[in-house]
Amino acid sequence: MDSVVELKQVTKKIRGKTIIDDLSFTVQEGEVFGFLGPNGAGKTTTIRMMVGLINITSGEITICGNSITKDFEKAIKQVGAIVENPELYKFLTGYQNLQQAARIIKGVTKERIDEAVALVGLSDRIHDKVKTYSLGMRQRLGIAQSLLHNPKVLILDEPTNGLDPAGIREIRDYLRKLAQEKKLAVIVSSHLLAEMEMMCDRIAIIQKGKLINVQSVRNEVETDKKTYLCDVNNRKQAIALLAKHHIQATEHTEGIQLLLETTQVPDVLKILLQNDLLVFEMKVIKKSLEDRFLEITQEEAIMHA
Amino acid sequence: MLKLIQNEWVKIWKQKSTLLMMVLVILMVFAAGGLMKYFDSKEPPAKSDWKQELQAENKNLKQNLEQMDMAAPSAIEYQKKQIAINEYRIKHDLAPDQERTVWTFLRDSTDFISFAGLFVIIVAAGIVAHEFSWGTIKILLIKPYKRWKVLLSKYLSVNLFFLLMLAVVFVTAGITGFVLFGSGEAANNVHLAYVDGKVVEQNLFFYLVKTYALNSLSVYMLVTMAFMISAVFRNSGLAIGLSVFLLLMGGTITNLLAAKFDWAKYSLFANTNLMQYFDGIPLVEGMTMTFSITMLLIYFAIFHLLAFGIFTKRDISV
C-alpha cells in the first residue's frame, strides 16, 4: 500500500492564532480515512490546506509525492474534493456544471460524464437547473463533479450533511466501494461518530487543531482485557464474592461490569454458579468509538484545565 | 487557457441579466434614433440664414469670454474653439450639420459607449466577486490551473464582452442611422477640429473610428478598475458602485479639481479623455498625449498588480 496523502508537521496560523498545530498523518491508497473532531476543531481548515485553498504556515502536504504548494497543478490533478458545501452554479443545469469541470480537465469524455451521473443516481434530473435541486441532490452532483477526472484522492468535508438515511447509506457504500475497487484514498470529515465508525478504516481524532489519536476501526488492536457484562440475579452479593477472589466488578444498569482476560471468564462463572447465583447472560461490551472519542476529548480537557 | 475562457463565456451568457443588457443597449440606440427622427420631423430643418446665426452666436461667445477671466483655462479655451470653428464655417461656406445623416448619428452616439460600458462594468464587477459569494470559487481553484491563469481568463473574458458590446453599439447605431437618416452628401462628411489654435478639416469616418476608440479607452480603464476591486475586495457592489460613480461623475470632479489644483493632472480621469489632444484643449496646461498615455499605463499596471498580487496569494475561506 502506498501512502497517497502525507501531512508533515502542518501548522496554520491566522492572525497570530494557531488554528492547526503540528499535524502529521498519512493516508494510504484504498482506505477510507475519517477525520473526526468537534465543531471548530480544524477539520475544514486542514482540508482547505490539503487542496491549496489556503496557505500553509509551516510544514508540508504532498499528494502522490507532489507538494501542494510547490507543485500545485500536478498535485491537485489527483484530487477531487468538496469543501464544506457542494457549491455549484445554480443558474446552470447539473449537466452544464459537470461540463464546466470536464472542459478544463484533459481526458474527461462525454461517456465519463454520463457514467459519473449514473453512479450518483442523478440521471433523471441532470438536465434541470441546479437551483431546483434539494441539498441531497447537490451533494450527489458535487460528488459526481469531484470524481469526473478519476482522481487518486477524494476529499469530502461532511459528505452526509443533508442526506436522508437511505442517502447516507448509499454514499457510505459507494465510498467504500471506491476505496476497495478503484483503490482511491477517500478522506471524509465529520463530527458524527457512529457514522464514521461505519464508513472508515481508520479515524484521526482532532481537537483544537491538534491530532489526538489515529485509530483503526476494523482491525482493532486487541488488548488482552475486555469489558464484560454479566447479568446476574443478586448483583451486590456477586460483587462481594468476586472481590474476595480479587476480581473487581462494578454495578451496571443491566448487571455487573468486569474487566477480564479471556482465560478468567470460566473462573468468574464458576465462582458465581458455585455460590448458587443465577447467571442469565455473559457478554463482551464493545466500547463504541463514541465512548472512546468522548473519553479522549475529556481527558484532553482535564489535562488542559 | 482557451477552455477557461470558454467556461467564463458560458457562465456570462447563462445568466439572464446578460442578455437583458444586450437588449437594453440595442433598444436604447433604436429609441434615441427614433426620438431624433421624431423631433426633426416636427421642426423645420433647414435654416438658410445660418451664417447670420453663427455670427450672432460668436458675438455672444466673445462677450462671455470677456467676463470669464476667473474660469478654468479649459472652459475659456472651449469658447475660443467654438468661435474659431464658427468663423471657419462662415469663411469656407460650410454649413453646420443641417440634416442628420448616419455619420452625425454615429458621432452623437458615442454616449452609448458609456451606457454599454455601464453593463460591462457590472459584468467585470461580478466575474470574480460572484464566485466568492456563490462559493464556487472553491471548485474553480481546485482545478489544475494556477490562480493567475484563472484570473487572467476572467479578465480576457471581460475584454471579449467589452469588444462585443462596442461592436453591438457601433453596428446598431450604424444600421439605425442609415435606415432613419440615410448617408447624406459626401461633401458634408468632414469634421472640423481645433488644433494649436487653428481650425483644420478632418475625414469624418476616420474621426468617428478615433472617437469610438478613444471614448472606449476611458470606459476600458473603469472596467479594469471594477475588475480589480472585484478581485481584491470580493465585493461586486463596491466594484459597481465605485466604478459607475466615477463613470458618471469622474469627468466633472476632475474638471473641478483641475481648475484649482495642478496635481489633478495625475488623476485617472484627467487622462482618460484622450480626445482632448485631438479636439484642442488639454485639461491642465502642459499636459501632453505622451503624459496621459504614460499615466494610463501606470494606472493599468497598478490595477493589475493589485488584482493578481492579492488574488493569487490570498486564503480562500468562503
Ligand SMILES: Nc1ncnc2c1ncn2[C@@H]1O[C@H](COP(=O)(O)OP(=O)(O)OP(=O)(O)O)[C@@H](O)[C@H]1O
Ligand atoms: N478565516 C479565519 N479566520 C480566523 N479564524 C478562523 C478562520 N477560519 C477558521 N478559523 C477558526 O479555526 C478553527 C477551526 O475551524 P474549522 O472550520 O476548520 O473547524 P471544523 O473542524 O471544520 O468545524 P465544523 O465541524 O464546525 O465544520 C475555528 O476555531 C475557527 O474559528
Ligand SMILES: [Mg+2]
Ligand atoms: Mg467544517
